[in-house]
Amino acid sequence: MNPNRLLIIDDDAQIAEIYARVGQEAGFGTRIAPSAAEFRRQLQEWLPSIVLVDLRMPGTDGVELLRLCARERPPAKFIIASGLDHRVVDAAGRLARSFGLDVIGAMVKPVRIADLLTLLQSHLAG
Secondary structure, three states: OOOOEEEEEOOOHHHHHHHHHHHHHHOOEEEEOOOHHHHHHHHHHOOOOEEEEEOEEOOEEHHHHHHHHHHHOOOOEEEEEEOOOHHHHHHHHHHHHHOOOEEEEEEEOOOOHHHHHHHHHOOOOO
16 A cells, blocks of 8 residues: 555645645545545544645634644644635644644645645655
8 A cells, every 4th residue: 555645625626636636646645535524534544644734624624623633643744725824824834833743834725736746745755
């Protein structure tokens, strides 16, 4: 099984699909969680190596998902993405780090595909 696993949760299914294609191009197995419940299940069962979290989600928000991850302590690295102002995205990254999460990127939408590809490729496991 591929040790490079990218779990994506985003409120926009088309954007999540784009992220998944970029992840596959970078060498990752990818899964998209369409809900917070599915996200939690995938986090526990599939054990992703990288998690890409959108901050604005219907029915929950990305900060709550980051808190969940802090409690679960998955061995994953985190990328935060959002259409919110860069100050909000940066603050969410600092907050996630204060929770003890390994944040490798905080990206403002629209995310540049080349930047995401480079970030993912730089965190491929052997």
